[in-house]
Amino acid sequence: MSERGPSAAPAQGGTPGSPSPSPAAAVPLTAARRTGLLVTFVLGGLTALPPLSMDMYLPALPEVTDALHSPAATVQLTLTACLAGMALGQLVIGPMSDKWGRRRPLLAGMVLYVLATAVCALAPTAELLIGFRLVQGLAGAAGVVIARAVVRDLYDGVEMARFFSTLMLISGAAPIVAPLIGGQVLRLADWRGVFVVLAVVGLALTVVVWRSLGETLPPERRQTGGVGSALRTMRGLLGDRVFAGYTLTGGFAFAVLFSYISASPFVVQEIYGASPQAFSLLFGLNSVGLIVVGQINGKLLVGRVSLDKALGAGIATITVASVALLLMSTGAFGEVGLVPVAAALFVLMSAMGLVLPNTNAQALMRTPHAAGSASALLGTSSFLVGAVASPLVGIAGEHTAVPMALVQLSCSLLAVGCFLGMCRPWRPREPLAA
Numbered sequence: 001m002s003e004r005g006p007s008a009a010p011a012q013g014g015t016p017g018s019p020s021p022s023p024a025a026a027v028p029l030t031a032a033r034r035t036g037l038l039v040t041f042v043l044g045g046l047t048a049l050p051p052l053s054m055d056m057y058l059p060a061l062p063e064v065t066d067a068l069h070s071p072a073a074t075v076q077l078t079l080t081a082c083l084a085g086m087a088l089g090q091l092v093i094g095p096m097s098d099k100w101g102r103r104r105p106l107l108a109g110m111v112l113y114v115l116a117t118a119v120c121a122l123a124p125t126a127e128l129l130i131g132f133r134l135v136q137g138l139a140g141a142a143g144v145v146i147a148r149a150v151v152r153d154l155y156d157g158v159e160m161a162r163f164f165s166t167l168m169l170i171s172g173a174a175p176i177v178a179p180l181i182g183g184q185v186l187r188l189a190d191w192r193g194v195f196v197v198l199a200v201v202g203l204a205l206t207v208v209v210w211r212s213l214g215e216t217l218p219p220e221r222r223q224t225g226g227v228g229s230a231l232r233t234m235r236g237l238l239g240d241r242v243f244a245g246y247t248l249t250g251g252f253a254f255a256v257l258f259s260y261i262s263a264s265p266f267v268v269q270e271i272y273g274a275s276p277q278a279f280s281l282l283f284g285l286n287s288v289g290l291i292v293v294g295q296i297n298g299k300l301l302v303g304r305v306s307l308d309k310a311l312g313a314g315i316a317t318i319t320v321a322s323v324a325l326l327l328m329s330t331g332a333f334g335e336v337g338l339v340p341v342a343a344a345l346f347v348l349m350s351a352m353g354l355v356l357p358n359t360n361a362q363a364l365m366r367t368p369h370a371a372g373s374a375s376a377l378l379g380t381s382s383f384l385v386g387a388v389a390s391p392l393v394g395i396a397g398e399h400t401a402v403p404m405a406l407v408q409l410s411c412s413l414l415a416v417g418c419f420l421g422m423c424r425p426w427r428p429r430e431p432l433a434a
Helices: 028-032 035-053 058-067 072-100 103-122 125-156 157-171 174-190 192-212 225-241 241-271 276-301 308-329 340-366 372-393 401-422
Strands: none
Touching: 028 058, 035 072, 035 103, 035 125, 035 157, 035 174, 035 192, 035 241, 058 072, 072 103, 072 125, 072 225, 072 372, 103 125, 103 192, 125 157, 125 340, 157 276, 157 308, 157 340, 192 372, 225 241, 225 372, 241 276, 241 308, 241 340, 241 372, 241 401, 276 340, 308 340, 340 372, 340 401, 372 401
16 A cells, blocks of 8 residues: 555554564564555445445335335345355455455455446346345455455554554444435435445445555565465464454454344334334444444553453443343343333443454454455454344344343353453463464
8 A cells, every 4th residue: 555644653562461463563564554544434435335235225125025026034135145245255355365465356346346236226036136135245345354454464553453443433334324325215216226326335435446545465475375275374363262262252242233233123112112213313322332432442542551451341341231131121120111221232332342443453463474364254253153143132022132132141251251261361472473
């Protein structure tokens, strides 16, 4: 990537109490390069593309069911296909970016995303729509996986954690505005118009990437070999206890988030009687809480508090909020109204601003030699664990919040176990060999 702004001194390799990164992670060439405001927004836009692709489409589901004369269960598969594509696509594109650089796989993925989205807008049957939603997810995975790898190429230590928090400011706004944009599009056009808008957004991002995002992985730092080499690299990453620990910690925390997204419409509206407008307001407020805490993490905590301490505080807060939700949903406090439940959900969601950027930073700090593969494993694990957890929240029907609270508490405890048992933040760590 071209330099934008003055070069900075090499970033420190961690925070007080954090382990030092491997020597390769502190190469001045990597630490000295910095992104400008435009590139920051591009990377944020790339990470926001998956939630835009999912959430803009949600208001159109009933209309798609009627227009394509398909059962609701079949149309729901269009969401599953896109989510599965995003999970699996990262496993393919991440190693590709380690071998061929970041720019070419990203541009190829973005072009394919635009084409697949355009075909979705023209799909005459639900089956064809499902197929091209899968392709859309596979291609859209290029943005999020390579964006994380680019951040690893450019930053290290506390600077990387700060930048991930900045990206959260941009990508975290996507779940707030996406359903609103989708609803407004449906006022002017039918469901196909949603895909037209997504294709235009993808095309605009592709053009900006082509013009503004240079290569961040020089040839001498690229991986060699084919599929076998990529698999060996991933196996080596998963064999590193610390990297696997942060990956699983982030994945289980993401499952808590997915459980909230899947269950909250029914919990807030069906059980506690809130209107759709009230639910939208609460959903947006919780997303704002996540963004604000993410910025507090990046602007105030990082550099003053170790990443592991901030991460531990976030996981502990999520666990306490999950316990409170379970007690309220089982009637331990008697009949409770919407306000205490909404408060617990707000605390739970806000604490994600401490967990998600710091797990990404700590995991990627271990992997300067294979940031694309590491980013792929981080993203795929989060999507897959989240996809498994999401259906469980409705296992007892739409009129009880107990399954949601149980899934959230279980995943929170698993995140705590992985963090303490595998990351062992109180111990010095050996660097991960290239």
